[in-house]
Amino acid sequence: MARQAPVRDVAPTVQRLRLRYAKRGRLRFTSTRDFQRALERALRRTGVPMAYSQGFNPHPRISYTNAAPTGTASEAEYVELALVKRLDPERLRDALDEALPEGLDVLEVVEVRTPDLAARLEASVWTVELPGVGCEEASSAAAAFLKCDRAEVSRLTKSGMRTFDAREPVVRLETREASPGADGTPCAILDLVVRHVTPSVRPDDVLAALRLVADLVPPIPARVTRLAQGPLVDGASDGDPRRAVSDPLAADRD
Amino acid sequence: MSVESVFPQLEALLPLVTKPVQYVGGELNAVSKPWDSVSVHWALMYPDAYEVGVPNQGVQILYEVINEHPDALAERTYAVWPDLEALMRANDVPQFTVDCHRPVGAFDLFGLSFSTELGYTNMLTALDLAGIPLHARDRDESHPVVVAGGHAAFNPEAIADFVDAAVLGDGEQAVLAITEIVRAWKAEGRPGGREELLLRLARTGGVYVPSFYDVDYLPDGRIQRVAPNRPGVPWRVSKHTVMDLDEWPYPKAPLVPLAESVHERMSVEIFRGCTRGCRFCQAGMITRPVRERSARTIAEMVDNGLAKTGYEEVGLLSLSSADHSEIAVIAKGLADRYEGTETGLSLPSTRVDAFNIELANELTRNGRRSGLTFAPEGGSERMRKVINKMVTEEDLIRTVATAYGNGWRSVKLYFMCGLPTETDDDVLQIAELASRVIETGRQASGTKDIRCTVSIGGFVPKPHTPFQWAAQLDHETTDARLRKLRDVIRADRKYGKSIGFRYHDGKPGIVEGLLSRGDRRVGAVIEQVWRGGARFDGWSEHFSYDRWMAAAQNAFEGGPVDVDWYTTRERDYTEVLPWDHLDSGLDKDWLWEDWQDSLAEVGVEDCRWTPCFDCGVCEQMGTEIQVGPTGVTLLGMPPLPPRGDDLLAAAPSPGTAL
Structure with a gap:
């Protein structure tokens, strides 16, 4: 019989953080997907307690919004993270900025207090x-x-x-x-x-x-x-x- | 003299090309050393597209080993796609490294790693774009020494005109030895020029300098003899073998590219060499003896690599990973250690037995069981005896039944077509096998929702294997046989819909065969086909068989040899093979006996578990097989350090709307 995806005991989301980041210099040639991979790996290296989705292939819960096209630099890209532990936004900003390559720069991190950034x-x-x-x-x-x-x-x-x-x-x-x-x-x-x-x-x-x-x-x-x-x-x-x-x-x- | 970055000129071209991110560098764990801080500069190339080249373990290892040397640096370069090549030519931008965008022509050494011969034309593009003369004989002291490595370097004769040197075997210690020779020669003021440097390298006995050997031919085209033409240059050149893999735990800081690559995971090599003795397998023959990395070192490399890369999946690499003597301990230990950390573990193994499935089950405790791969390689029992793949049909059926019974939903089976003595019937038996697999799988799983994919490609005889004397099957017969197999599978009304069929047509294999068993006369073909536009020959959308055949016809015109002579012709015992002076450690008489055994359908066991069969390697090279068990488990390892605690908020502030 086909295996069912295990129902996993996933920790609940206790905090959401919004990041503004910049894409500068030669790293403007990165695509959204390139950034996504770089961010997810940086989150793992820094040990950020991400919330994960259910299912066979659990993914960290990250929302990407409206990314600038490949080849375009930006001072205003936005991402939202769901976490299972409460973090200090400023410490996360410093740690993530350090973990990401120069040119993918985390500029600010704020705790989510309102819905619907995309709108x-x-x-x-x-x-x-x-x-x-x-x-x-x-x-x-x-x-x-x-x-x-x-x-x-x-x-x-x-x-x-x-x-x-x-x-x-x-x-x-x-x-x-x-x-x-x-x-x-x-x-x-x-x-x-x-x-x-x-x-x-x-x-x-x-x-x-x-x-x-x-x-x-x-x-x-x-x-x-x-x-x-x-x-x-x-x-x-x-x-x-x-x-x-x-x-x-x-x-x-x- | 410092060397300027060409990035400003390159940058203006990048908006005009596809996937520009592959040319900007910026990989995590890349190293940039100041040019003037060291005396020996290596440019390392994997001669394929960045997405294929950047994960290559060989290049990553050498890159790190060289950069750890206080007086040397290494940077990487990859093949540029034709769109950028055209722009670089139009704008005079030279072949560059992705680390600091320095021009490749400025380096002391230009090392190329050839996993496959189909990268040869990309080497010529890179040399040309770098401003390095294509022919070694036209280079002077201002040009890098061009060194070939990788498995194809075990017969570099087809590229003998274009490389200054070739190194056989493991590169870790060899690059350091070469670095030392170049460093000393430069420090002494480059006495004797390029010739002297190459002589110093050749006299070590571990660096092959083709120009120091003359090749004479018989009137019928066969080689009469290959002989050194300088005093002190050895008759045979030896391969390099790193004996203690625990002492060389590289890469310690694997590169993580920004661009997507073909291999989105971290790799840890768990052993080198293979003693299964599959007669078609060049890798298994030339990397002997087996040398295992200890369970403890493997676990430390996994820990360290994950912390440094952030990858979420680790592959435990080797030629046959389930054969590590402590693999059960390693698999369970790692699965326990990373339980609950969203870290995937994979073991590329194609062994046809229940143990392989136990391992796969262990590594996928919580994850998806999508597909398992097995490699019977030969379709009939007889064929498997010829190639020494000791798997019976009953083994295979029992194994797949276990796999489907354990929740695996698809099974991929690898085969080859065109093996020595093969007939249509041998290949058509693959269809019957696949039907039995589906029939068994439906019973074992209780569902019709299972699949089996048959993946089959043409066999190419390789140097330093028992099949080095064999006739390659012509591409017409290969393709006809594969079509017959496809038709039989499609005609299977009961199971055919559950069987996928993937095959590679026979033409690229003929070019690969020409290059892999070629001699120096093949160099003219490579140059002509490259001048005619050949690039990226490993990519079907770029490969042109007709262009290769036209170039070969031109280059071989009036001589005694042609493409068939190199590919579909069987050699006999007395023939001097182009690579006979390159010593893989394998005794030529042992290879010949194994070839005869193959024709007699006689098998040979794995010497890891049984007494020595005198293949010659250990005796010849002063090496020995190194296997466990060491008895060390991963339980003694310190627990994974908690990470991210320093990021926690000082005091939880309740009541935030989520």
Whole structure:
């Protein structure tokens, strides 16, 4: 007879912790799955008392939310852990940050006091560096894009090639000039705020749209960083783009 | 002179390639030493994709052994996929190491580990991208010394043009000996240049330098003789054998990559060598004698490795893990020790007996019993006598009945096709065997929800085995035989739906056969096929049989030999084999007698349990088999240290909503 999965005497969850971490430098090339493996191994090395699922293949209970694409750096990735013992969030932050490689950096850990972090991650603030693109060229492309009602782009997703509108979720798109590189190459920077929709619209989709509507073709691949995620702030249509969203962990901190 | 990282140039290319994470390094437990802090620099390559190469135990061991040396460093490099290769060529980015992204051409030594001959073309790509001349004779003192190791190095003749040296056998002590010779030579101001360095290596008797040997041929294409062409260079080169594995408990800090690899678990090697005497198995022949690691050292390596890696599964590796003389103690001890820690233990073993299942049951006390693998290798009783796989059909049926009765739901059976003297009938008996397995399994388990997968590939005769003289079966006959087997299995209305059939077609085996029993004339084929675009020949989506055959036709044009001559031709006793001057310890006459016994369907026992059969290794190499029992159990070990206690909250604060 087929064996039944043993009913295991698993310890109950007594605490949940939310982590914000960054993906920096060369480790921006890690995928979500790469990060997941690295995190789970770091948790085991540091002896974090994780809660496990039932079944034949018990898994540590970790929720991953809305990860930045492979190749994209980020200062604002979120993960939630379920634990069977109560930990000191600050000590866990230090220990996990130490155990993870440099470039996967745990920035803050807070105890969960409110449900549904994912719902609060309404939008992302991105910065897109375009080496080899002048600021004027970028500005006029951005203006052309913002004038459109729709900007349809296609991308290969897990469920095949999908076509969707990259314009509507874009809340803000501004351009500025970075200090030129050592060899004097210009570099435009796009500040981009995008609402999270399904299918998700990512910075490379906006770049694809800029190519379609304004022939903007960066000679060198763009360097993209997610600066923040969180609830959209009403009326924050100018000023520091990071203020376009508020801290999604604020409610847990109160 | 310091060496700059090429990462800034590489980084701009990474967004344009698939899986860029494989090129950025950053593995846990990787080592970065300052270039100028040591005098001997090794670049180590596993010549396949990163995901295949990074778990390789041989490279991980040598990497750590060298990096522990105060005056040496080692970094790793892997084959880059064609998308990155094209970008590197267009942007003048050289072959780089993943540790510090230093150019491979800057190192003193470039060591390549060949588990399979199908990595040869990837070596040429790496040499070329590194700016190292493809031919050893064109290199000067500014270039690394290119050293081949791994099982394929037991006949490196096909790559003799491209490597400066080859090392046979265990690498732990050999790399340190080479490091010392290079260190001394550099400290003395490189007297005599590259030639002198290679001479110093060759004169140890443990490093094969192909250019110091001349090969003469007979008009019919066979080798007349292989002779050293420098004074002091030995006629035969010996393999290396590490005798006390407890003294070499490597890797102590296994590498954990960020990228997904083909082997997502930690490995602990529990013994080296195998004395079962399966006549097709090169690994079993060239790694003799058996040397067991003690139960205590194994347990310490498991403890230490888990703490340093965070892996959740440990594989206990060897050529036949259930054969360790204390495996029952080890399996129970580890299963007890890690009970309740969500740590998986696995024992890759293909032994066909009930003991194997007891072990597997022990290691899966709480986990899933999905599949067990057995390797009868030959489909008929007669075939199994020819290959010396002493398993009867009754053994197999009894074993699978036990497996299904113990809750295992699927059984995988490994076979080979194209073994010496094999007929269609020998292979077709696999179908009957598989049907009996399902019939028995349904009875033993009381359910129809069980499966049996037959996995079968073409046999390739290998050097230093009793089958080194055998004719390889041509790929047409191999494929035809496999198709017949598939058709018979499919036609089985009663059990066929429960039998899976996986097979590898015969063409790659012919190329592997050409390379593994090749001589120096095969080098021209490898170079031509590489120039024609061959890369990643171990990957079916990249492998092109036609490209190989076209290159061979060109390279062998007008000569007395061709691909058939190397592959489907049977050799006789008097023929000088290309690897005769490379000493695996096995007595050639013993191998020949075993080949004759094979044809007479006579078996030979395992010398671990029975008296010596004079294969020659122990006598020749001054070694001996090392098996337990030591009588030491794991009960004496200190308990696993509690971890994570320092993270606990000072005082529990109740009442948090979860």
